[in-house]
Amino acid sequence: xxxxxxIAKRPRGKRRELAPLEPVDxxxxxxxxxxxxxRHRAFxxxxxxxxxxxxxxxxxxxxxxxxxxxxxxxxxxxxxxxxSHDERVLGAIAEEDQKYIRSxxxxxxxxxxxxxENPNAKDHARGIAMVLDRTMPLETVVKxxxxxxxAFKATAEVLARIAELAARAGIDVSKLPPxxxxxxxxxxxxxA
Amino acid sequence: xxxxxxxxEIYANGRTYPEHxxxxxxxxxxxxxxxxxxIGHLFNLVEISYLKYILLKxxxxxxxxxxxxxxxxxxxxxxxxxxAVAAIEPCCESGREIMRELYSLPMGEQTWxxxxxxxxRILSRLNPSLLTALRLCDRGPxxxxxxxxxxxxxx
Numbered sequence: 094x095x096x097x098x099x100i101a102k103r104p105r106g107k108r109r110e111l112a113p114l115e116p117v118d119x120x121x122x123x124x125x126x127x128x129x130x131x132r133h134r135a136f137x138x139x140x141x142x143x144x145x146x147x148x149x150x151x152x153x154x155x156x157x158x159x160x161x162x163x164x165x166x167x168x169x170x171x172x173x174x175x176x177s178h179d180e181r182v183l184g185a186i187a188e189e190d191q192k193y194i195r196s197x198x199x200x201x202x203x204x205x206x207x208x209x210e211n212p213n214a215k216d217h218a219r220g221i222a223m224v225l226d227r228t229m230p231l232e233t234v235v236k237x238x239x240x241x242x243x244a245f246k247a248t249a250e251v252l253a254r255i256a257e258l259a260a261r262a263g264i265d266v267s268k269l270p271p272x273x274x275x276x277x278x279x280x281x282x283x284x285a
Numbered sequence: 286x287x288x289x290x291x292x293x294e295i296y297a298n299g300r301t302y303p304e305h306x307x308x309x310x311x312x313x314x315x316x317x318x319x320x321x322x323x324i325g326h327l328f329n330l331v332e333i334s335y336l337k338y339i340l341l342k343x344x345x346x347x348x349x350x351x352x353x354x355x356x357x358x359x360x361x362x363x364x365x366x367x368x369a370v371a372a373i374e375p376c377c378e379s380g381r382e383i384m385r386e387l388y389s390l391p392m393g394e395q396t397w398x399x400x401x402x403x404x405x406r407i408l409s410r411l412n413p414s415l416l417t418a419l420r421l422c423d424r425g426p427x428x429x430x431x432x433x434x435x436x437x438x439x440x
Contacts, residue, residue, distance in 0.1 A: 251347055258354035261361075262333070263371025264340060273346045 122192070124184040132157045136176055137185045141193065150177050298401065310432040317427050318419045319406065322364060324399040329360040330373060330418050331399075331408050335384045338375035369421035374414035383408060 121134065128134050139153035150173040154160065159172050176182055208220040259266050296302040312320055319327070336353045339345065345353070361370045376384065387395055387404075398404050409415040 251351060255347065255350055255354060258351070258358050259340075261367065261371070262337070262354060262357045263373070264337060264354075268341060269350075270342070270344045272350065273344050 119192075122185075122188040124181070124188040128181055128185055132159060133176070133179075133182060134185070137182060137189055140177075140186065141189065150174070307433060313428050313431060315416055315419060318422070318424060319402040321424060322419065322422060324396055326363065326365050326422070327399045327402070327405045328396045329365060330369070330415055331376075331380075331384070331405065333357050333360055333370055333373045333418075334376040334380065334408075334412055334415060337373065338381055341375050364422045364424055365418075366421055366423055369418040372414055372418045372421055374412060376408070376412050380408055380411045383411075 125134055125137065128137070136153055136157035136159065139156040140150070143149045143152045143156065151166070151169045154169060154173040154176055159176070160169050164172075177186075205220055205223065208214050208216060209224060211217060214220070256266050259269070293301060296305045298305070300308060309320070336357050340350060340353055357370060361367050383404075387398060390398065405415070409419075
């Protein structure tokens with residue numbers, strides 16, 4: 094009788110320990126951390142998850158745990174309005190906006206890559222132009238000559254305007270000290 | 286919390302509400318004008334005297350002169366009439382020093398310094414033409430006798 098060879102069991106060694114996972118929770122920014130309670134933070138986060146439109150802020154406030162079961166719609170609307178106009182909440186929303194936009198960049202770049210690979214796409218040329226603009230931007234040299242010297246051109250129009258405004262303000266033009274850049278002609282000089 | 290002041294609480298400048306009302310009713314003439322003209326206008330009147338000092342005492346360029354005159358021209362608005370602007374004389378050296386101190390304050394506090402009228406009173410003592418200008422401002426009828434008695438008689 095033939096016996097089947099038995100597979101020797103591997104001696105059980107010491108169980109390997111898994112390396113601790115890095116925490117994957119996103120860290121809040123300073124504006125989110127500056128919010129007074131977790132409910133405020135939950136409100137800001139809920140604003141991005143609820144369906145946009147009428148009543149979105151109220152729904153976000155409810156999801157965040159504001160109000161009670163007995164709270165009327167008017168009460169909830171007041172709570173939501175106060176929350177969304179709070180300077181601290183507004184700061185946190187601005188911070189979250191930045192986060193969402195920055196984290197969307199890889200997807201935008203992916204979409205752009207697919208666009209320039211597809212010659213039949215409507216905006217194919219525009220996509221190529223966008224990429225080229227960012228890799229080889231056009232350089233424009235603008236030469237501006239700005240004269241910042243105190244010698245302001247005291248034209249006849251300027252002097253006439255000065256005389257008009259001075260008369261309106263009750264200032265006798267003849268009593269004004271001489272100007273640094275130009276001295277207006279006196280009455281006798283003008284007559285001559 | 287209600288915003289309504291009770292009779293015993295301090296309402297303004299260390300005065301209770303009835304005291305404050307009585308004080309307002311006791312104002313006559315220039316004091317009435319100083320208290321009832323908006324502080325921005327009071328600041329403008331003083332600023333005009335400073336700008337006139339610059340225009341008449343210092344040598345300036347045409348550009349600086351035009352800028353100063355433009356600044357004076359825009360003060361002629363609301364209650365401040367053109368006659369009032371024309372009546373203001375340039376400030377003296379002490380007034381100039383006060384203005385320098387004033388301009389060293391942050392922008393918002395410069396006008397706020399005129400809130401209780403003391404700065405304007407001091408400057409008008411140095412430059413009485415400010416009071417003349419104040420009288421030429423269009424602020425409606427100004428009482429010449431305290432109104433406390435009139436109100437009591439009416440009630």
